[in-house]
Amino acid sequence: MIVRISGEGQYRLPDGDADRLNELDNRAVSAVEDGDETGFKELWSQMLELVASDGNGLDDDELLESDVILPPRDISFEEAKGEFSGDGLIPD
Amino acid sequence: MPGLAGRMSTVIKAKVSKMLDRAEDPGETLDYGYQKQVELLQNVKKGIADVVTSKKRLQMQSSKLEQQVVKLDTQARQALSQGNEELARTALERKTLAQTELQSLDTQIKELEAQQEQLTANEQKLRQKIEQFRTKKEVIKAQYSAAEAQVKISEAANGVGEQMADLGLAIQRAEDKTETMRARASAVEELEAAGTFDDLTQLGGGEDDIDRQLRELTSGAQVDDELAKMKAELGSGGGDSPALEEGDKEGSA
Numbered sequence: 001m002i003v004r005i006s007g008e009g010q011y012r013l014p015d016g017d018a019d020r021l022n023e024l025d026n027r028a029v030s031a032v033e034d035g036d037e038t039g040f041k042e043l044w045s046q047m048l049e050l051v052a053s054d055g056n057g058l059d060d061d062e063l064l065e066s067d068v069i070l071p072p073r074d075i076s077f078e079e080a081k082g083e084f085s086g087d088g089l090i091p092d
Numbered sequence: 093m094p095g096l097a098g099r100m101s102t103v104i105k106a107k108v109s110k111m112l113d114r115a116e117d118p119g120e121t122l123d124y125g126y127q128k129q130v131e132l133l134q135n136v137k138k139g140i141a142d143v144v145t146s147k148k149r150l151q152m153q154s155s156k157l158e159q160q161v162v163k164l165d166t167q168a169r170q171a172l173s174q175g176n177e178e179l180a181r182t183a184l185e186r187k188t189l190a191q192t193e194l195q196s197l198d199t200q201i202k203e204l205e206a207q208q209e210q211l212t213a214n215e216q217k218l219r220q221k222i223e224q225f226r227t228k229k230e231v232i233k234a235q236y237s238a239a240e241a242q243v244k245i246s247e248a249a250n251g252v253g254e255q256m257a258d259l260g261l262a263i264q265r266a267e268d269k270t271e272t273m274r275a276r277a278s279a280v281e282e283l284e285a286a287g288t289f290d291d292l293t294q295l296g297g298g299e300d301d302i303d304r305q306l307r308e309l310t311s312g313a314q315v316d317d318e319l320a321k322m323k324a325e326l327g328s329g330g331g332d333s334p335a336l337e338e339g340d341k342e343g344s345a
Contacts, residue, residue, distance in 0.1 A: 004254070007210065007262040009217065060220040063228065063251035069258070072265065 002058070003051055004066040005073060011055030018090075021050060021068065025088040032084040037077045040084070048073060122229035122241075125249050129222045132256055136218065139263035140211050146270035147204050153277040154201060157194045161187055172319075172326055180322070184315045193277065200273050207266045214259050221252050 001018050004010045013021075024047045031039040047070065058064065068090055071083045083089065164187035171179035225248055232244050 004258065006258055007214070007265075009214075060217065061224045061227075063221060063224060063248040065247070065250045065254055069254075072262070 001067045002064055003055060004069045005048070005051060006069060007072040010058040010062075010064070010066055011051050012058060013051065013055045017050060017054050018067075021047060022088075022090045024050070025084070025090045028080075029084045029086070029088040032077075032080050040077060040080060044075070044080070119233045119241075122233060122245055125245065126222070126226050126229055129225060129252055129256070133215075133219060133222060136215055136256065136259055136263070139260065139267075140208070140215060143204070143208055143211065143263060143266045143270065146267065146274070147201065147208065150197065150201050150204070150270060150273055150277065153274070154194060154197045157190050157197065157277070160190045161194065164190060168319075169322060169326065172322055177319070181315060181319055184318050184322075188314055188318075197273065197277055200269075204266065204270060204273075207262075207269075211259070211262055211266065214262065218252075218255050218259055221255050225249070225252050 001013050001015050002010055003013055003021070024043050028040055028043040028047070031037075031043055051070070070089060071079065075083065164183045168180045168183035168187065171177075171183060228248050229245075232241050232248075236244060
């Protein structure tokens with residue numbers, strides 16, 4: 001699967017990571033809904049960590065669409081309210 | 093992808109596919125798509141230039157605040173040497189506020205500089221992707237049937253479109269941030285300008301609204317400290333600032 005971190009670039013992750021990412025995404029939505037900023041920050045850093053550890057940057061000559069677009073790394077809790085709502089970044 | 097980044101790229105993708113559907117001949121579509129990308133790249137460059145302009149404006153505001161800090165410090169000293177402690181205190185309160193604002197502004201300008209570097213790096217990446225698209229389109233034209241080509245084109249064009257949309261979003265975000273900073277800095281400027289310090293006598297009167305606001309915004313302890321220090325320096329506190337002399341002796345020993 002192809003994941004983009006907004007403002008940074010695209011990464012190729014093993015398809016098996018989709019479930020893990022989706023789980024973190026859903027939990028992040030719950031945290032945002034509960035107004036739990038600390039919880040959200042923790043989950044958000046886990047999502048970024050997953051991309052960093054499992055992902056390989058796409059080459060410049062690969063013109064591909066992303067399966068998931070993650071918001072900018074430095075997203076604020078306020079901004080997160082717009083992104084992590086409903087089904088989250090990854091529709092179930 | 094209902095997120096902002098997702099929504100944005102969906103909009104761009106829709107535009108791209110509409111554009112791709114228009115031409116009957118895939119070859120023509122490819123050329124048009126490439127042309128469009130080059131055009132949009134110009135917008136991206138303009139967007140980054142706007143961020144740079146905003147940053148420069150903030151830097152100007154920062155140096156204005158710096159001047160204000162110096163000016164208020166001088167005025168506090170003048171007031172104190174004239175024996176007007178209340179006035180000196182007011183000037184120092186304003187100075188503290190200006191200093192606090194200056195620090196936060198400078199931090200944000202540094203952040204903006206880092207963002208600007210990233211935007212420029214991403215523009216370079218986008219330029220490479222567009223260059224790749226140009227190469228790819230010739231390959232697609234030569235190797236694929238019309239139907240196959242259509243699929244390949246969409247894929248490649250959407251990839252470039254997403255990259256472009258994302259950079260557009262990053263530019264927008266940087267712009268929004270500078271707007272917020274600018275508004276804040278202007279508010280402080282106005283607050284200070286409202287109690288014009290050009291004429292010290294104007295501040296002789298009682299406490300006005302601005303002073304009350306300032307008192308709330310600034311730390312009383314910091315102002316007290318500074319006032320005491322200034323008094324010692326001016327020797328207006330009655331003593332001969334012995335601490336300073338001690339320091340001198342030690343320094344020369």
